[in-house]
Amino acid sequence: MKKVLCFVMIMSAMVWSSCSVTLSGASIPVDMKTINVAFFENNAPLVVNNLSTLFTEALKDRIRSQSRLSIVRGEADATLEGTITGFNYAPVSIQATNGNQAPIATATRLTITVSVKYVNFKDKKKSPDFEQTFSRYTDFTGDINSNEQRLIPIINQQLTEDIFNKAFANW
Numbered sequence: 001m002k003k004v005l006c007f008v009m010i011m012s013a014m015v016w017s018s019c020s021v022t023l024s025g026a027s028i029p030v031d032m033k034t035i036n037v038a039f040f041e042n043n044a045p046l047v048v049n050n051l052s053t054l055f056t057e058a059l060k061d062r063i064r065s066q067s068r069l070s071i072v073r074g075e076a077d078a079t080l081e082g083t084i085t086g087f088n089y090a091p092v093s094i095q096a097t098n099g100n101q102a103p104i105a106t107a108t109r110l111t112i113t114v115s116v117k118y119v120n121f122k123d124k125k126k127s128p129d130f131e132q133t134f135s136r137y138t139d140f141t142g143d144i145n146s147n148e149q150r151l152i153p154i155i156n157q158q159l160t161e162d163i164f165n166k167a168f169a170n171w
Contacts, residue, residue, distance in 0.1 A: 027126055027168060027169065028068070028069065028126075028127065028168050029120075029122050029123035029126045029127060031077070031122050032069065032077040032120070032122045032123065032127070033068075033069065033070060034069060034070050034071075034072045034076040034078075035063060035069045035070075035071055035072070035076050035077065035078045035079065035080060036072055036073060036074065036075075036076035036078070036080070036081075037059055037071055037079075037081075038056075038080065038081035038082075039052065039056050040052055040056045040059070040082050040083060040114065041083050041084070042084040042087070043083045043085055044084050044085060044087040044088075044113075045086075045087075045088075046087045046088055048087060048148065048152070051084060051152060052084060054152055054153065054156060055112075055114065055160075058153070058156040058157065058159075058160050059080065059160045059163065059164075061160075062160040062161065062163075062164050066164060067168065076121075077120070077121055077122045078118065078119060078122065078127070078167075079117075079119045079121075080116065080118050080167065081116075081117050082114055082116040082117055083114070083115050084113070084114050085113050085114065085133070086111060086112065086113030086135065087110075087111075087112050087113075088110075088111055089108050089109065089110055089111075089144060090109050090111070091107070091108055092107045092109045093106045093107035094106070106141060107139050107140070107141050108139065108140055108141070108144065109137050109138070109139050109140075110137060110138055110139075110140065110147075110148070110151050110155065111135060111136070111137040112135070112136060112137070112152070112156070112159065113133060113134070113135040114133070114134050114135075114159055114163075115131075115133050116130075116131070116133075116134060116163055117130075117131045118130050118131075118163075118166070118167045120167075127167060127168055130166060130167075132166065134159050134162045134163055134166075136155050136159050136162070137155065138154050138155055138158075
C-alpha cells in the first residue's frame with residue numbers, strides 16, 4: 001500500500017510540475033520569457049500629443065501585471081507592434097432645439113482604433129501570430145477638452161485587455 005501511495009504522489013508531482021496555471025487566463029508558452037513591445041505611433045487623422053506614449057505604456061503595464069514575461073528591446077521571444085489608426089469623436093445622442101438653431105449633441109462617443117501585429121517566435125500553436133485592428137469607445141457628456149485625458153486611460157484599458165487576450169488567452 002505504501003508503494004502505491006508513494007508512486008501516486010511521485011506521478012502527481014511530475015504532472016503538476018509540467019503544468020502551468022495562471023489566474024489571469026493567460027496561456028503563455030513555458031519557454032516564452034521575453035517580449036518586445038514597440039512604440040505605437042499615432043497615425044490617426046486627429047492627433048493627441050501623448051496618446052502614443054499612454055497607449056504603449058498601458059500595453060506594457062498590462063503585460064507586466066498579468067504575465068511573467070520580461071519586456072525587452074531588440075530580439076525577443078515575441079513582438080507586439082502597431083499604430084494608432086483612429087481617434088475620433090461622434091455624437092450619439094442629439095437634442096432638438098427651438099427655432100432655427102441647430103440640434104446639439106447631448107452625448108458624445110470617443111473611439112480609439114489600434115492596428116496590432118503580434119509575432120510569436122516560440123510556440124505558434126499556443127499563441128499564434130495575428131494582425132488585427134482593435135477598436136473601443138466610451139460615451140460622455142459635456143466638454144470634449146475636460147473629458148479627453150480622463151477617457152483615454154479607460155479606453156486604453158479596454159484595448160490592452162483585448163490585445164492581451166488575443167495574444168495570450170486563446171479565447
